[in-house]
Structures are given as C-alpha cells and as structure tokens.
Amino acid sequence: MPDTTFLNWPFFDDAHREYARGIREWAAATIPGITEDEPGDNEQLDAQMRELVTAIGAAGWFKACVPAAYGGSFESFDVRSLCIARETLGYYSGLADFAVAMQGLGTGSISLFGSDELKSRYLPPVAAGEKIGAFAISEKGAGSDVANMTTAAEADGNGWVINGEKTWISNAGIADHYVIFARTGEAEGARGISAFVVDADNSGLSVSERIDVIAPHPLGTLEFNNCRVEGSHRLGEGGDGFKIAMATLDVFRSTVGAAALGFARRAMDEAVGRAESRQAFGSAIAEFQLIQEKIADMAVAIDAMALLVYRSAWTKDTREARVTRESAMAKLHATESAQQVIDQAVQIFGGEGVVSGRPVEKLYREIRALRIYEGTSEIQKLVIAGQVRAAFGDD
Numbered sequence: 001m002p003d004t005t006f007l008n009w010p011f012f013d014d015a016h017r018e019y020a021r022g023i024r025e026w027a028a029a030t031i032p033g034i035t036e037d038e039p040g041d042n043e044q045l046d047a048q049m050r051e052l053v054t055a056i057g058a059a060g061w062f063k064a065c066v067p068a069a070y071g072g073s074f075e076s077f078d079v080r081s082l083c084i085a086r087e088t089l090g091y092y093s094g095l096a097d098f099a100v101a102m103q104g105l106g107t108g109s110i111s112l113f114g115s116d117e118l119k120s121r122y123l124p125p126v127a128a129g130e131k132i133g134a135f136a137i138s139e140k141g142a143g144s145d146v147a148n149m150t151t152a153a154e155a156d157g158n159g160w161v162i163n164g165e166k167t168w169i170s171n172a173g174i175a176d177h178y179v180i181f182a183r184t185g186e187a188e189g190a191r192g193i194s195a196f197v198v199d200a201d202n203s204g205l206s207v208s209e210r211i212d213v214i215a216p217h218p219l220g221t222l223e224f225n226n227c228r229v230e231g232s233h234r235l236g237e238g239g240d241g242f243k244i245a246m247a248t249l250d251v252f253r254s255t256v257g258a259a260a261l262g263f264a265r266r267a268m269d270e271a272v273g274r275a276e277s278r279q280a281f282g283s284a285i286a287e288f289q290l291i292q293e294k295i296a297d298m299a300v301a302i303d304a305m306a307l308l309v310y311r312s313a314w315t316k317d318t319r320e321a322r323v324t325r326e327s328a329m330a331k332l333h334a335t336e337s338a339q340q341v342i343d344q345a346v347q348i349f350g351g352e353g354v355v356s357g358r359p360v361e362k363l364y365r366e367i368r369a370l371r372i373y374e375g376t377s378e379i380q381k382l383v384i385a386g387q388v389r390a391a392f393g394d395d
C-alpha cells in the first residue's frame with residue numbers, strides 16, 4: 001500500500017486528496033490486469049498501450065492533461081493532479097504512467113499555444129482516450145542541443161512543407177497526431193524554429209523504424225518527406241518553436257519526477273515486504289541494521305523527491321508562469337534518487353532481484369530512461385545553474 005501521508009502537506013487541497021484516492025483505487029483494481037504480461041513484441045506492446053489509453057481515458061484520468069474548455073477537468077493545467085496521476089499510475093506500471101505522460105506532452109503545446117480551432121480538434125479526443133498524441137523534437141544530431149535541429153519547414157502557398165527526420169519519438173507508430181518542431185529560418189539557432197501539428201495519416205509522414213528499449217515502450221523514428229501541412233497547423237508565431245518547446249517541457253518536467261517517485265515508492269514497498277519476510281541467520285533480514293539503513297535511506301530519498309516534485313507543481317499551479325528552476329530540480333533529483341532507491345531494493349531482494357519480470361527488476365529497467373528523456377540530468381544541471389546565475393545577476 002503506497003504511503004499517501006504526503007497528501008497532508010500544504011501543497012494540496014481536498015480536491016487533490018479526493019483525486020488521489022480515486023485514481024489510486026482505480027489503478028489498483030485495473031492496471032495490473034492489463035500490464036501483468038510484459039509484451040513480447042511491438043504488436044503486443046502497441047495493443048497493451050492502446051488498451052491502457054482506452055481504459056485510462058474512459059475512467060477520466062486524462063482530463064488532467066487538457067483545459068476544461070476542451071474536455072479536461074481544470075481551467076488550465078493542474079500540474080499537481082498530473083503529478084499525482086503519474087506517481088500513482090507509475091506505482092503500478094511504467095507503461096500506464098507513460099500513457100498519461102504522452103497524452104499530456106503530446107497536447108501540451110497545443111493547449112498552451114494553439115488556436116481555438118486546433119484545440120477544439122485535437123484536445124477532446126485525447127482527453128477521452130480516443131486518440132493518442134506525441135511530441136517530436138529530438139533528432140539524431142539534436143537531442144540535448146535541440147536548437148541545432150535540421151528538420152525544416154518551408155513556406156509554400158498557404159501552408160508548409162516539412163522535410164527531415166525525428167528520432168526517439170515516444171508513441172511513434174501509434175500516435176494519431178504529432179506536435180513537431182522544425183527550422184523555419186527566421187533566425188539562426190533557437191530563434192529560427194517553429195512548431196506544427198501534423199496528423200499521423202499525412203502522406204508525407206512515415207514511421208521509418210521502431211526502436212526497442214530495455215523497458216518496452218512504443219518508440220521510433222519519423223521521416224518527413226515533402227510533408228505538407230496547412231498554415232493553420234502552426235502553433236504560435238513563426239520562430240516561437242523553441243520557446244514553445246521549453247515552456248511545454250517546463251510544465252511536464254516535474255511530472256517526470258513524479259513518475260520516478262511512483263517507481264521509487266513501489267520499489268521501497270516491495271523491498272520492505274521482502275525484508276520482513278525473508279529469513280536469514282535466524283531472523284527476518286529487516287531485523288539487521290544494514291537493511292534498516294537501506295530502508296531509512298530509501299524513505300528519506302522518497303520524501304525529498306516528493307517535496308521537490310510537489311513544490312514545483314504547486315509553484316506552477318498557484319504562483320509563477322515559469323518554473324524552469326523548480327521543474328529542473330524536481331526532475332533531476334527525483335530521477336537520480338529513484339535510480340538509487342530501486343538499486344537498493346534490488347540489493348535487498350538479492351538473487352531474486354535480478355530475475356526477469358520481478359517487480360524490482362522491471363523498475364530497475366524502467367527508471368533508467370527518465371534520467372535521459374525530456375532533458376538529461378546534465379542538461380537539468382545546466383538549466384539550474386543558469387537560473388541561479390541569472391538571479392544572482394539581478395541583485
């Protein structure tokens with residue numbers, strides 16, 4: 001049973017506590033039945049992902065991903081609810097967490113910068129779990145160095161023609177639309193990029209490869225070959241793409257930390273259960289001080305993660321439009337720390353901990369990508385240092 005005492009912290013109100021109770025009960029009853037078997041190939045993986053999206057959508061949990069006017073629950077984003085959703089679903093399954101993450105990230109730029117027409121068209125079906133979204137920014141030569149992207153969109157009559165390639169794209173192959181970023185040439189570097197919404201069935205867009213990763217998730221490479229989109233499918237103004245991407249990532253980075261928190265809580269619960277039941281040297285191993293030390297370290301790490309994650313979410317929801325520093329800290333600390341918590345849990349399990357398919361073994365694989373995607377730990381450190389230095393300069 002996950003520890004929910006953090007919900008008493010002043011970051012939350014009764015609506016959050018009610019939301020957390022509802023999604024926890026639903027997830028405990030529903031998710032294990034869908035994700036019990038790890039998919040053997042991409043076909044099974046895609047089927048499991050679609051089943052999760054349909055179930056989560058039907059239960060209403062994607063409503064935290066889009067504004068109320070377009071099928072969501074809150075006037076704008078409620079980042080605390082998004083974090084509660086990712087933490088709770090992540091406790092039960094990495095793929096269930098990923099479903100919420102991608103419905104949010106795959107529509108976040110539309111919610112923040114799209115026209116009413118784009119919002120009306122793309123947001124309600126994603127909120128209902130009837131359609132799947134994706135966010136395509138990374139390229140082989142532009143991951144962390146995103147301003148160096150080469151995929152280009154050229155103006156053509158009343159539309160745009162996109163050519164290039166995007167890779168490590170979550171939901172590639174199962175998404176119904178992609179929010180993509182391409183060079184439009186208003187300026188060099190970060191100021192010459194724009195954002196577009198592209199339908200998956202656009203004849204100029206294809207999935208050229210699927211990428212297999214240690215914890216299976218739908219992932220692949222997109223190819224744009226004279227891919228024509230209407231002018232109305234651009235988000236914001238020409239040249240705004242980099243800021244649109246960064247502002248969207250600001251909202252969702254703390255939710256990556258929340259997913260890590262859910263994984264870490266699960267690892268600790270599994271490890272404590274094991275320590276209380278595993279007998280060695282004449283007693284349960286939980287009686288040994290070296291095991292108690294690990295349990296204490298895990299518990300402190302988890303509360304520290306939760307404080308940073310929900311501090312960032314609360315700040316975004318109630319205080320500041322931009323939470324670059326807070327969300328970078330939340331993502332950096334929670335993902336790095338969760339990796340250590342899960343590693344300790346594996347250690348407590350001993351040989352059982354590295355057997356394929358055991359919960360802690362799955363978590364050990366599941367956590368790794370979170371220290372890389374949506375900005376590596378190294379990039380988060382650059383962002384944090386940049387924010388600290390800028391604030392220092394303000395004095």
Ligand code: COS
Nearest residue numbers: 137143144146147190243246247250324373374375379383
């Ligand atoms: N919100 C709004 N605007 C932002 C912003 C944010 N969080 N961060 C930067 N901007 C704006 C800046 O204000 C600046 O605007 P002006 O040109 O008007 O001054 C512009 O964007 C460029 O910002 P900056 O100079 O900081 O850009 P850098 O190229 O130095 O950014 C990093 C460097 C590494 C921080 C950036 O490229 C980054 O975050 N990379 C990681 C990308 C990533 O997360 N990839 C994974 C994608 S999802 S899997």
